[in-house]
Amino acid sequence: MECWSAKFSSVKMIEASLSPVTASLANGCDAVCAFVNDDCGAETLEALAACGVGCVAMRCAGYDRVDLSMAESLGIVVLRVPAYSPHSAEPQRSFACMTRLSKRTRQHMFAGNYALSGLVGFDMHGKTCGIIGTGLIGRCTAAILLGMGCRVLAYDPFPNQTARDMGIEYVELEELLASSRSALCGQDETRHLINKHTISLLKPGAMIINTSRGGLLDTAAAVEGLDSRKIGALGMDVYEEEGGVDAGRRRVAQVLGALASRPNVLVTPHMAFLTADALEAIAEVTAENLAEFVASRHDPSLTFTNQVLP
Numbered sequence: 512m513e514c515w516s517a518k519f520s521s522v523k524m525i526e527a528s529l530s531p532v533t534a535s536l537a538n539g540c541d542a543v544c545a546f547v548n549d550d551c552g553a554e555t556l557e558a559l560a561a562c563g564v565g566c567v568a569m570r571c572a573g574y575d576r577v578d579l580s581m582a583e584s585l586g587i588v589v590l591r592v593p594a595y596s597p598h599s600a601e602p603q604r605s606f607a608c609m610t611r612l613s614k615r616t617r618q619h620m621f622a623g624n625y626a627l628s629g630l631v632g633f634d635m636h637g638k639t640c641g642i643i644g645t646g647l648i649g650r651c652t653a654a655i656l657l658g659m660g661c662r663v664l665a666y667d668p669f670p671n672q673t674a675r676d677m678g679i680e681y682v683e684l685e686e687l688l689a690s691s692r693s694a695l696c697g698q699d700e701t702r703h704l705i706n707k708h709t710i711s712l713l714k715p716g717a718m719i720i721n722t723s724r725g726g727l728l729d730t731a732a733a734v735e736g737l738d739s740r741k742i743g744a745l746g747m748d749v750y751e752e753e754g755g756v757d758a759g760r761r762r763v764a765q766v767l768g769a770l771a772s773r774p775n776v777l778v779t780p781h782m783a784f785l786t787a788d789a790l791e792a793i794a795e796v797t798a799e800n801l802a803e804f805v806a807s808r809h810d811p812s813l814t815f816t817n818q819v820l821p
């Protein structure tokens with residue numbers, strides 16, 4: 512990228528994921544640029560600090576794999592890209608999942624099967640959809656649903672007026688699950704927020720879409736929910752132990768493979784963000800973040816636009 516070579520004296524591209532084992536490859540660098548599933552735990556950060564690295568620039572919004580307290584105690588600045596395409600990429604993916612699952616067109620993926628048997632779907636118009644978390648992405652997804660004539664309920668511990676003004680109705684999580692035909696987990700991670708208990712509260716046959724963070728959905732409970740038909744359809748762009756898939760761990764791959772082979776489940780490889788426009792925006796903001804870090808080395812009073820603190 513032009514913006515990178517113009518801003519920095521040297522950029523080293525390393526293919527390996529960041530981990531305690533690979534951290535030493537950053538020896539002599541001022542900063543590292545990491546992605547969503549890189550291991551930025553305590554051990555990696557200590558190894559980076561020992562190499563003289565003073566900044567971890569995440570080229571993504573999520574930072575759940577960064578040990579922020581350890582980074583702070585080591586004096587490592589953590590930066591991220593808070594929003595790069597909230598108006599398109601992630602809501603687009605949620606919408607694609609919903610329409611694909613609602614029309615049950617997945618069978619068409621198998622070559623030559625053009626029979627209509629088993630392909631009866633349902634109209635989204637007039638259905639009630641629940642959004643868990645009404646940040647940027649949740650609101651953009653809600654706008655699509657409202658445009659399709661859905662009623663949109665939402666749960667968020669920090670409701671916002673913009674969402675209310677759009678016509679989103681805030682309710683408690685239990686009411687959202689019990690009333691919605693479709694529940695979308697679009698937002699911040701809360702481990703196993705959707706678990707055996709919360710799944711038991713769902714309207715029978717509801718669709719769940721998770722494009723947020725894998726840890727939000729208890730996969731084992733989701734499998735049980737699908738078996739009992741409490742969950743009618745499941746779309747997952749993110750899943751627990753994603754790092755395990757990247758590392759080729761067989762068990763995680765098997766669980767996902769078994770899930771993906773069900774006709775009412777759609778699994779995609781954490782790609783909601785993946786559009787050319789988003790990649791461009793991510794590269795530009797990351798370069799700006801790193802430039803701020805370099806400038807701060809000369810003037811410690813400077814602050815960072817996109818710093819993540821514990």
Ligand code: NAI
Binds near residue numbers: 574700
């Ligand atoms: P945001 O920061 O704008 O909004 C987060 C919202 O979640 C806030 O309104 C907050 O009040 C709410 N929230 C916090 N705790 C909650 C809880 N316990 N229950 C319900 N809501 C809660 O975030 P943004 O940009 O809209 O991103 C949302 C999520 O999507 C994040 O988890 C992010 O990591 C994920 N994401 C996934 C991508 C993908 O490729 N699949 C790409 C980009 C973001």
